[in-house]
Amino acid sequence: MDLFDEQERATGLQPLAPGASLLRGFARDAAPDLLAALADIAATSPFRHLVTPGGHTMSVATTSCGTLGWHSDETGYRYTARDPHTGRPWPALPGCFLALARQAAERAGFPGFVPDACLINRYAPGARLTLHQDRNERDYGAPIVSLSLGIPATFLFGGLRRSDRTLKLRLVHGDVVVWGGPSRLAFHGVQPLAHAEHPLTGACRINLTFRVAA
Ligand code: SIN
Ligand code: FE2
Numbered sequence: 273m274d275l276f277d278e279q280e281r282a283t284g285l286q287p288l289a290p291g292a293s294l295l296r297g298f299a300r301d302a303a304p305d306l307l308a309a310l311a312d313i314a315a316t317s318p319f320r321h322l323v324t325p326g327g328h329t330m331s332v333a334t335t336s337c338g339t340l341g342w343h344s345d346e347t348g349y350r351y352t353a354r355d356p357h358t359g360r361p362w363p364a365l366p367g368c369f370l371a372l373a374r375q376a377a378e379r380a381g382f383p384g385f386v387p388d389a390c391l392i393n394r395y396a397p398g399a400r401l402t403l404h405q406d407r408n409e410r411d412y413g414a415p416i417v418s419l420s421l422g423i424p425a426t427f428l429f430g431g432l433r434r435s436d437r438t439l440k441l442r443l444v445h446g447d448v449v450v451w452g453g454p455s456r457l458a459f460h461g462v463q464p465l466a467h468a469e470h471p472l473t474g475a476c477r478i479n480l481t482f483r484v485a486a
Contacts, residue, residue, distance in 0.1 A: 284296060284297070284298070284379075285379065285380065288429055288439060288441075288449070288455075289429070289451075289454075289455045289458065290453065290454045290455060291381075291415070291451060291452050291453030291454045291455035291456065292429065292449070292450065292451040292452075292455035292458060293380045293381075293449070293450055294441060294443075294447065294448075294449050295376055295379055295380065295447070295448040295449075295450065296446075296447055297446045297447065298372075298376055298379065298446065298447070298448040299372055299376070299419050299420075299421070299446045299447075299448055300445065300446030301446075302368060302371075302372050303421055303445065303446055303472060304472065305368045306368055306369065306372065306419075306421065306480070307421065307472055307473070307478075309366035309368055309369060310392065310478065310480075312363070312366075313335060313337045313363045313366075313392065314335055314392075316358070316360075316363045317335045317336065317341070317355045317357065317358060317360075317362055317363055318335060318357065319333035319334065319335050319392075319394050320333060320334065320335065320357055321333050321334075322334055322343065322344040322345065323344065323345050323346060324344055324349075325345075325346060325347065325348050325349065327346060330344070330401075331395075331396075331398065331399040331400055332393045332395055332399050332400070332401055332462075333393070333394040333396075333399075334391060334392060334393055334394070335355075335392045336355070336389065336390060336391050336392060337362050337363040337364060337365050337366070337369070337390050337392070338362060338364070338365045338387065338388050338389040338390050338485075339353065339361075339388045339486070340352065340353060340362070340388055340389040340485045340486060341353075341355060341362040341389060341391070342389065342391040342408065342485075343356055349408050350408060351389060351408060351409075351485045351486075365387065365388075365390055369390055369480065369482070370386070370387070372419065372448075373387050373390075373417045373419075373482040374386065376417050376419070376448045376450055377415055377417050377450055377452075377482075379450075380415065380417075380450035380452075382414070382415045382450065382452050382453075385414060385415065385417065385482075385484075386484070387414075387417070387482035387483055387484055388483075388484055388485055388486050389409075389482070389483045389484075389485040389486075390480055390481065390482050390483070391480075391481045391483070392478065392479070392480055393478070393479040393480075394476055394477070394478055395423075395425065395462065395465050395476060395477040395478075395479070396465070396475065396476050397423075397465050397466060397467040397475060398464050398465060399462075399464065399465055400461070400462055400463060400465070401461050401462040402461050403428060403430065403434055403438070403459045403460065403461040404459065404460070404461060405457045405458070405459055405460075406457075406460075406481070406483065407457060408485070409483050409484060409485045410486055411484070412456045412457065413484075414452065414483070414484035415450050415451060415452025415453070415456065416450070416451050416452065416456070416481055416482070416483055417448065417449075417450050417481070418448065418449045418450070418479060418480070418481045418482075419447075419448045419479065419480045419481075419482075420443040420444065420445065420446070420447045420448070420449075420477065420478075420479050421445055421446070421470075421472070421473060421477070421478040421479075421480075422445060422470045422472065422473030422474075422476050422477040422478050423445075423465065423466075423468035423469065423470045423473065423475065423476060423477045424442055424443065424444045424445075424465075424466075424468060424477070425442075425443050425462050425463070425465055425477050425479075426440055426441070426442055426443075426462070426463040427440075427441045427442075427443045427449065427460065427461075427462055427463075428440060428441075428459075428460060428461045428463065429441060429449070429451070429458060429460050430458060430459040430460065431458060431459065432457055432458060432459070433459070434459050436459065438461075440463075445470060445472070445473075462479075465477060
């Protein structure tokens with residue numbers, strides 16, 4: 273048994289890199305509440321397939337909640353205070369989202385995490401996210417907290433250069449990955465999803481990424 277196995281068994285926390293860890297099953301119990309809150313958000317600000325600055329339509333469908341939401345179009349990536357799709361402010365961050373994000377960040381060594389933005393990604397089988405850094409936020413002092421629900425995905429977690437070797441992690445319903453500190457700008461992505469069904473989400477995966485954007 274290697275050190276990681278022992279540490280994970282004792283603490284539920286698997287270190288990935290300095291400042292980065294995987295919390296297996298951390299959100300499993302909260303998942304039904306999180307999904308109920310998500311349904312309300314998506315009823316106000318529906319999922320949509322955004323266009324990248326390169327002119328590609330993303331295979332992942334997105335929406336947001338919080339005082340800021342993430343948006344992309346031909347002119348670039350940015351945060352906006354209003355949903356460009358509806359013209360209204362983004363839905364507020366629900367209490368159960370805030371609580372889970374704060375607890376996960378604290379567990380990973382980042383106490384006092386209060387996100388102002390949550391990007392919500394919905395993956396159907398075949399959808400993917402190419403390697404990228406989360407770098408549209410104003411300051412990199414706060415970590416990224418990324419929560420997975422529904423069907424499994426293979427998450428790629430690399431280093432600070434696109435060409436760095438990536439860890440391949442199978443993320444399942446309830447898993448949370450946190451990256452901050454020296455790993456805050458780590459490249460990451462998601463491989464094309466395989467077909468599967470989950471009792472709570474059907475044939476899709478939902479990922480919530482919490483950020484301090486402003
Ligand atoms: C993201 O990088 O925005 C999402 C990552 C994921 O879906 O696991
Ligand atoms: Fe990302």
